[in-house]
Amino acid sequence: MKRVKPANIRARLYVVAMMLALTSSALVVRAVDLQVVRKDFYQEQGDQRFLRDIPIAVSRGTIFDRNGEPLAVSTPVDSIWANPIDVLGAADRLPELAKALGLDEDDLKQKLVQRSDKEFVYLKRHLNPDDAKAILKLEIPGVASEREFRRYYPSGEVMAHVLGFTNIDDRGQEGLELAFDDWLAGKPGMKRVIRDLHGQVVENVELLREAQPGRDLTLSIDRRIQYLAYRELLAALQEHHATSGSMVILDAPTGEVLAMVNAPSFNPNSRNGADPSFRRNRAVTDVVEPGSTIKAFTISAALESGKWKPHSPIDTTPGTLTLADGRVIRDVHNKGMLDVTGVITHSSNVGAAKIGLTLTRDHMYDVDHRFGFGEVSGSGFPGESPGLLPIAKMWGPVEQATIAYGYGLNVTPLQLVNAYTAIANDGRLRSPTFVKGAQNPDTAVIDPEIAANIKRMLETVVTPEGSGLKAAITNYRVAGKTGTSRAASGGGYDNRHISLFVGMVPASKPRLVGVVVIHDPQGAYYGGLVSAPVFSKVMDGALRLLDVPPDNVKNWYTGSPQGGPTIDAKMPVSDDNVEMSNYAEGVPP
Amino acid sequence: MSLRVVAAMVILLGAVIASAIGVVYSIQESRELFVELTRLNTERDEFNFEFGRLQLEQATWAENNRIEQIARGRLGLVSPNPADTVVVRR
Numbered sequence A: 001m002k003r004v005k006p007a008n009i010r011a012r013l014y015v016v017a018m019m020l021a022l023t024s025s026a027l028v029v030r031a032v033d034l035q036v037v038r039k040d041f042y043q044e045q046g047d048q049r050f051l052r053d054i055p056i057a058v059s060r061g062t063i064f065d066r067n068g069e070p071l072a073v074s075t076p077v078d079s080i081w082a083n084p085i086d087v088l089g090a091a092d093r094l095p096e097l098a099k100a101l102g103l104d105e106d107d108l109k110q111k112l113v114q115r116s117d118k119e120f121v122y123l124k125r126h127l128n129p130d131d132a133k134a135i136l137k138l139e140i141p142g143v144a145s146e147r148e149f150r151r152y153y154p155s156g157e158v159m160a161h162v163l164g165f166t167n168i169d170d171r172g173q174e175g176l177e178l179a180f181d182d183w184l185a186g187k188p189g190m191k192r193v194i195r196d197l198h199g200q201v202v203e204n205v206e207l208l209r210e211a212q213p214g215r216d217l218t219l220s221i222d223r224r225i226q227y228l229a230y231r232e233l234l235a236a237l238q239e240h241h242a243t244s245g246s247m248v249i250l251d252a253p254t255g256e257v258l259a260m261v262n263a264p265s266f267n268p269n270s271r272n273g274a275d276p277s278f279r280r281n282r283a284v285t286d287v288v289e290p291g292s293t294i295k296a297f298t299i300s301a302a303l304e305s306g307k308w309k310p311h312s313p314i315d316t317t318p319g320t321l322t323l324a325d326g327r328v329i330r331d332v333h334n335k336g337m338l339d340v341t342g343v344i345t346h347s348s349n350v351g352a353a354k355i356g357l358t359l360t361r362d363h364m365y366d367v368d369h370r371f372g373f374g375e376v377s378g379s380g381f382p383g384e385s386p387g388l389l390p391i392a393k394m395w396g397p398v399e400q401a402t403i404a405y406g407y408g409l410n411v412t413p414l415q416l417v418n419a420y421t422a423i424a425n426d427g428r429l430r431s432p433t434f435v436k437g438a439q440n441p442d443t444a445v446i447d448p449e450i451a452a453n454i455k456r457m458l459e460t461v462v463t464p465e466g467s468g469l470k471a472a473i474t475n476y477r478v479a480g481k482t483g484t485s486r487a488a489s490g491g492g493y494d495n496r497h498i499s500l501f502v503g504m505v506p507a508s509k510p511r512l513v514g515v516v517v518i519h520d521p522q523g524a525y526y527g528g529l530v531s532a533p534v535f536s537k538v539m540d541g542a543l544r545l546l547d548v549p550p551d552n553v554k555n556w557y558t559g560s561p562q563g564g565p566t567i568d569a570k571m572p573v574s575d576d577n578v579e580m581s582n583y584a585e586g587v588p589p
Numbered sequence B: 001m002s003l004r005v006v007a008a009m010v011i012l013l014g015a016v017i018a019s020a021i022g023v024v025y026s027i028q029e030s031r032e033l034f035v036e037l038t039r040l041n042t043e044r045d046e047f048n049f050e051f052g053r054l055q056l057e058q059a060t061w062a063e064n065n066r067i068e069q070i071a072r073g074r075l076g077l078v079s080p081n082p083a084d085t086v087v088v089r090r
Helices: A009-037 A039-050 A084-089 A091-101 A105-114 A129-137 A175-179 A181-185 A223-239 A291-305 A340-345 A349-357 A361-370 A397-404 A413-424 A448-461 A532-545 A575-581 B003-061 B064-074
Strands: A051-056 A070-082 A121-127 A143-152 A189-195 A201-209 A244-251 A256-263 A313-315 A320-322 A328-330 A337-339 A428-430 A442-444 A479-489 A492-505 A512-519
Touching (some): A009 A039, A039 A051, A070 A084, A070 A129, A084 A105, A091 A105, A091 A121, A091 A129, A105 A121, A121 A129, A175 A181, A201 B003, A223 A244, A223 A256, A223 A512, A223 B064, A244 A413, A256 A532, A291 A340, A291 A361, A291 A397, A291 A413, A291 A448, A291 A479, A291 A492, A313 A340, A313 A349, A320 A349, A337 A340, A340 A349, A340 A448, A413 A428, A479 A532, A492 A532
Antiparallel strands (some): A070 A121, A189 A201, A244 A256, A244 A512, A313 A337, A320 A328, A428 A442, A479 A492
16 A cells, blocks of 8 residues: 655644644633632632631630629520521421420421521520430431520529629620620630531631630629528518518628629529519619618718717707798607707707708718719619719708708618718728729718717617617627608609618628618518618628627626627617607608 | 762652652641640530539529528528627637
8 A cells, every 4th residue: 555645744733733732722721710810719619618717606704702602604505596498498307396396386387487588597595405416416407506605693583683684695784794794705706727528627727816705703792691681681571561672781891792682583594574673773773862861971061060069969849840941840759959969869850950951051962972972883883873962052941951861862772881881981982892802992081080970979879779779789889870761752752661771880890881771661661670670680690701700799708698788689678769769760741 | 961960859859759748747647636636625615614514503502592491491500699609809
């Protein structure tokens, strides 16, 4: 066979070369297209297949009491969620899922259909991790779980008002949970990771946002005293068929809140059911007219003016005083000639009003204002009320006389106890605090000499002659003041009463200052009969718990069963004394 | 190309391959360690949660109301009467 030499071999070679060149340039173009022009798109698609941004969950900080007992703890729970489309796609498994969740099948289906335009719907939140695992084990398509945290309050209703509570997303809603929300909550982080084909994270690529775990908080509250106060307050409300009450105890030297209770209370562990009015921390949000408890400050102003000395005489005959507008101030009994101390001891309204009228209104306003009335106490508690102290310009002689014995101004129980703490601390006022060791700076509001005089006068209240004998604590000296006021409503006063007692122990060197406010007691309503016994019982326990040395023991090394002739709330009271302890402290006619 | 250049190329090639294998090995190792680290972190978190739960349980058992009921009811304890109290000053 003759080999035929192709006629145009060059042309053929040329064609082949051209084809190769075209192909390779096509490849280059494609490569450039992929690597350069559409790089972002493909990079993203590639990353999506193995890079994941996953959140770093943080739990809310724990709240402890001053002795390290947990008061609010977050524990992990699992929430079951679903992608509605996927679940509805496997509709035959719906009954199984509904049963596992403990939900009605029709309700579940309706919920899923309603939200089928979404990709995420919670089926059940806050399940015990073991229960959640059981549901996930069914391997129903589109069902998954998410880790969340739920807050538990082991002390329940005893601490409810102070702590407040969180919502289902673990954010503070009320109380200290709200006040310290940023501190407690922390910030969830975010990290980018590489996952292998089993879904396991094999590498941290970068930390997108650093996780900041919630910080713990140690409160100044003592759980034991808190419980004691709650128990006694509740018992007193039942005994006197009263509607509500509050008690606050401050640590005198530091201004730390050791206990703050309100009744009725609610269970912070359950989110439904509680009457919203039960959730108010009445001790800081509600105001009362202080009644006779204000007399300590009226007398402070009187001593400061220099016009009065503790034993200056004052005539309260005939036990009534007619004001300029025709209103009559009454004492329950005509006490005749008293001295300034006696006005406090016997809680004479006429005496306090007469003394008040000798002072200038600016001076009286100034003293009340210096003791913190009309201003928020600075405790930082959310929703704290500033109370109401009318400015001096608004005071006529009638107002001046009524304010002198505790009407026409409003205070919160916290303000009242804080003002008495200033007397306990030699006239230095300090904002109270809820955090252990976070002592606020103090300022001098009255001369230490005057504070000491007032303290001595307040001690005479808790004697058989005074109105507050039932506040007495065996082996301790108690200084305090009873108060009774009428509940204001609709611009007038109705027949409901507020019983108050505020006092400090041990009187020689006050460690604890406390206030008891009881609303609407039935039957006996005087502060000395309703609130003073609560003060005595709670403080007796608190002094023992805190190991405060007694300052009124007659027989130190006593081996005899009787500790000596100390003042005791359980002392037999003569008829005359009953009459005296029935004193109306500042109840307007 | 002289023999020396060829030898150098071979050595470099060997070094490149060795270092490539080394990189692969160390990445693999780091991933294994990372998985271990993640597991240990999770374990630590679980222990922390467990601790929280136990604290909660302890606080619930030690609730003052419960203690008081047991002390007064079942054990018949009473708080000491002031008359029975002796104060010793040191």
